[in-house]
Amino acid sequence: MLMVESDHALARLPYNRERRVLVIGGMRRLADRLRRDGWAVDLRRAPTLFAGVMAHATEEQPDRLVVAHPTSRSGLALVRSLADALPVPVEVREPVGFITRPGELDEILGKRAPRMDTFYRDMRRRLDILVDSHGDPVGGAWSMDKENRKPPPRTRDLGAPAPWLPPADDPLDASLRREFAPLPEVGEGGERVMAADTDEAEAALDRFIEARLAGFGPHEDAMMDDDWAMAHSLLSGPLNLGLLSPERVARRVADALGDGAPIASVEGFVRQVIGWREYVWGWYWKRTWRDANALGAEAPVPAALWGGTTRMRCVQVAMDGIHRRGYSHHIQRLMVLGTLMLLRGTEPWAATRWFQAAHVDGSAWVMAPNVIGMALYADGGQMMTKPYAASGAYINRMSNHCRSCPYDPKSATGPDACPFTTLYWDFLDRHRERLGQNPRMSLSMRNLEKRQDIPAIRARAREVMAALDTGVD
Ligand SMILES: Cc1cc2nc3c(=O)[nH]c(=O)nc-3n(C[C@H](O)[C@H](O)[C@H](O)COP(=O)(O)OP(=O)(O)OC[C@H]3O[C@@H](n4cnc5c(N)ncnc54)[C@H](O)[C@@H]3O)c2cc1C
Ligand code: SF4
Incomplete structure (x- = not known):
């Protein structure tokens, strides 16, 4: 079994320190486990993956190379170049960590418009998850979104039982933090929150189902100042590392219905895993993403996200999670960080690289469709029917951040205007x-037409944009 730690891959971006701890720690733990199970493991450091495989082949003279289907186009290109360079056959097997194959999304959708809901219904039926004997949805509806989109409670935090977390004094984590300290990085790290081997992944899944699943649904779209995890599962890392099978995760969660878990939470979570995650994976292979920029966005990533300061409370809270843990939850990624970049007009590939560097669970396949397609609408609406543009009113409704923010979510002009609100109207105007x-934007556009203060919004938007670029908001 060959595993290569590539210097090039490690230093390609100023990654979050906890990302290197999770990924390289995961590889070293896997190598130890495989050795215990009797495998001969060659875990080596090399300047590049290519160089590592070639050096192994020279030393060990294998009679073939067997790889899992890579999860990125660059990985696929690497495998092709290895096949050209090696004197032995290269066999590519199924990808690890997915239910569908690259290219299968189109087969499933056929001639129907590519919509997540359509795909998700088919996946439920095909996997026989949360469907009755007639093929109809258990609970009477395919989506429980209406029950799930609740604002946060008026308490200090959500009150969900704590998630599974690894021991804070894990010696391998500590030594990896020291080892990678010289590399450029995002965040101070110090808190690994995702499972890095199969035992940990099973423990994290058990804990989520037993203690947190019931609370997942109602507040899955909410954000709170003092609750970084809300009732999220923290399973993206172990799923993306191939430590958990998405199909098994979905089945175990669906089975929890029989143990009394509420259907709204069970359905909401199953949709994330066999719906959104597989849909995004399918979309990654449907097109190339590097040059997508339908809105002609050219601005840099806001300085506050690269370590600058900000007074925006919602951004502060999301960035605190990234600095400490390399984690922000879905609504922070989509409706705070993603929306800020959408409204500012951030260049999509720069945004994608930032997201990938900042979070522990990033990979090419998951970043490109989520950032470029979903958050930035830079594919011109192929993936989503309308942009996720929202003003401070949305964040005010779905979080408690605005209460402790110096900005006013209702104001679009003036020095106290919420940057999201100013930029929202300016975005529609631009x-x-x-x-x-x-047609899905017609209400917003009608509201724009009614506004009398467009010149003032434009002027304030120029100030907000300059402040975001220089980090003095
Ligand atoms: C701009 C943006 C960037 C994102 N970047 C990443 C990323 O780098 N890596 C990543 O794994 N996910 C990414 N996501 C998807 C999602 O936000 C994360 O999977 C989730 O926040 C991880 O936390 P969790 O495990 O606690 O998720 P939960 O809220 O508990 O959700 C359960 C699981 O559903 C899956 N899931 C849900 N939505 C998506 C989605 N849109 N795409 C893929 N999987 C999904 C994940 O595996 C997740 O673990 C991104 C979303 C957006 C909008
Ligand atoms: S007022 Fe605006 S910037 Fe402040 S927390 Fe609310 S949405 Fe964020």
């Missing part, structure tokens, strides 16, 4: 022509 043709 993209009047394109968005005006989208």
